[in-house]
Amino acid sequence: MPADKNSSIPLTFMFGMLKMAIILGAAIPCRLELERRISLRLETVSLDDLLIPSLQSGDSLFDVDTVHRLLENFLQQIEEEEADDYGYDSDGFGSTSSHGSLLKAGQLIDAYLAEIASDPYLSMQKFVGLIEILPEYARVIDDGLYRAVDFLSQGTFAHPALTEQECKKICKFIDCQKLSQEACNHAAQNDRLPLQMVVQVLYCEQLRLKNAVSGSSGDGLLSQKISSGIPSAAMSPRDNYTSLRRENRELKLEISRMRVRLSELEKEQMFMKQGMIDKAGNGRTFLTSLSKGIGRIGIFSSQGGRKCQKSSRKSRASE
Template sequence: MVSETHFPSSFTKLSSSSPRFCNSISKRIFSDVAGDISVYVDGQSFLLHKFPLVSRSGKIRKMVVDSRDPDLSKLVLLNVPGGSETFELAAKFCYGTNFEITTANVAHLRCVAEYLEMTEDYREENLIARTETYLNEVVSQSLEKSLEVLCACEGLLPIADDVNIVDRCADSVAINASKEQLVSGLARLECDGRSGKLKMDCQDWWVEDLSMLRIDLYQRVVASMRRTGVRSDSIIASIMHYAETSLKCIEKRQAWDSGVLFGDEQRIIVEALVALLANEKITSVPLTFLFGLLRMAIELDATLGCKLELERRIGLQLEIASLDDLLIPSSQTSESVFDVDTVHRILVNFLQRIEEEGSEESLQCGYESEGLKSPSHSSVLKVGRLIDGYLAEIAPDPCLKLQRFMAIIELLPDYARVIEDGLYRAVDIYLKAHPSLTESECKRLCKLIDCQKLSQEAANHAAQNDRLPVQMAVRVLYFEQLRLRSALSGNSGDGSFSHRIISSSGVPSAAVSPRDNYASLRRENRELKLEISRMRVRLSELEKEQDFMKQGMRDGKPGEHGRAFFASISRGIGRMGIFGPAGKGQQNSASSRKSQGPDVKGHRRRQRRSIA
């Protein structure tokens, strides 16, 4: 008996029992010859003949030759791809029995043919050549058949990779999907009679079929689709459907729901899907889906890189998030109800994006940038309102520590809140839910509220709120008094106060970002440069007039020096235009002397008479 390893005891027991004799195989060719060798595969025995096996299988031929036993009657094959059923099909092929090669068995036959070394070196049109022909001419031409073969390869790795079945089927799926998108896209395009726009009416059918694949094979198909040029929206739709199929709890769960324990398989799926999304555009993936993946990653304790990538992608489009999206349950029972640290990191990513966009706008637009009207500032205001609502939701949690609550408040810049009524409401709820706070802690928390940004209603409530420190109530009353005085007097009242509250454009100056101040300074700098240029032009004109007057005094006659000098002065002054044209000034002075003449003479006569 020959085996690839030591013959196990289980096979010794099988040898005493009657082996599985392939009468259907050997009846036609070897009807009068009894089987001379027993082949054991996965605990099952096959009573076969040496000649048909060694004539097509290089592996069995080598085992028989290496045994140096002419009476060899037993062979043991270990780790046969596809098991005993696939080996039985290979044995039928060796005996010349006809059977159908299908998408369900072609991968198994190709792998077992590789295992048994059924190449053309031993017989023409051997099993390897026959299966390769089927793969190239039948499977590769159909997307659906390629997917079926890929699914069959799940239990055949790594030998299916060695014979290149997986890569060929993945490329076949991608190529056929791209072709089908092109053909079906032309067929499904409909023209709107009014606007003349083109639209697509349904998604690709293969999006759902890809969910049958195992995650490692699915990753390879998606990578091949990207190389082939399949539309990005179809790939994203496929990833979302795969997640919803493989992770049944991908939908949002309430904070009070009990957690579900998942295995390593689900964690691997989440990490793989996040890695696939890393190559897609930021705005192409729905934000709700990203939040769902983030919740699953936290529950499954995924890798830190996986969670940070999701937080980064969410932070880059945080302005379109909803309040329910931010309410992420905490994975630790001893901590607060909601995961505040995750939201803090998401907010940090958002502010980094705003800072980068602000730097780019300053470089591109310079002093022409209008910060209050820029998209980035609008996004900051939206996130400011969103975070105020989030603070109000997490404030009643008795386990929420003051440091974490204040960290969220301090993270947003001052210009993110034009009105701080939402922040005041959140702080008031937190003070009510945490009566054990010390006076110093209450003061630290209330200092984060800008009393000048409170509305009339919020200020009235704060002035009568017993939970607030006395210092804050005094500040609120002081600013309310200034506001009332300004309204009654109709002017600014306290100049510094009104100037800080309202800017010249009518927009609260607290909402102006440092980027906008920088743009304003650059605008003023340019105006100063223009004024300096004008002064230089005037100075050059004066220098020219001075040279002209000197030249006239040198070249003119002695008696005419005075007239030429004063004429040049009058011309220079007239060109400067400081006092108006010289002729007009002389006429005005002459007319004034004429108009004053009679009155002056009469006045002098009256003076003489009075003296006399």
């Protein structure tokens, strides 16, 4: 089979071969080679293909170890591509395609975590291991990770709920500043979360509301990151290279966050405009009905006055 990233072999077929190799107990080098070829296109893998059943008794229902190795191979490939793009003769900016692939893989792993969270035999160590291996800049929004942690904290009849210490250990991987408005609203009312995280969510919501009212979009933070990314003369070339890579990733992540936040602000502005239009329409209707009522009252009062004048004249004439 072709071993390059642009192979035309369907990933579903390759996953079928991998599952058969596991069932038949094929040689470990054969299985590792299949895993390596699949990991080259991990960002295009479907969630159903990733749900590999485990054959070991007493283990979790799904083969989490295989998925962990697939992710390790994928991240190693991304690092190699970035090392080539971040050569000393380059402009200091990595490949956009590799960063996009990493974001897609991050969404896939978060969906996988949410799917296996209800496994009654799932090891907490394996669950946390999948979260830890994925770098922070692989997630623009932590909604998927929060969803997985929420499913795990609910517990089932066969899988007890997390203890307070376990919940604190997992929740520390969630960045409250990377949660959407909907996720923040849910987390603020989630009594299964540690009190410390709920306070952080409320604090981030307060800052978000303050920035929305003041019109701030995080330009200060972005400029701070840009200024901090300037290499120092006292640093070695290798340290400068590593620092530039880290700062570039943070800048890309910050730009992605700003785009998502801008989209949310545009939606909120549209809803506010629609609400103002509806209120203005209701106000016009009320004023129109009020003016008509006043006009009718005026007509009736004038007619009543005329009748009173006529009756008084008749009484004077009779006298």
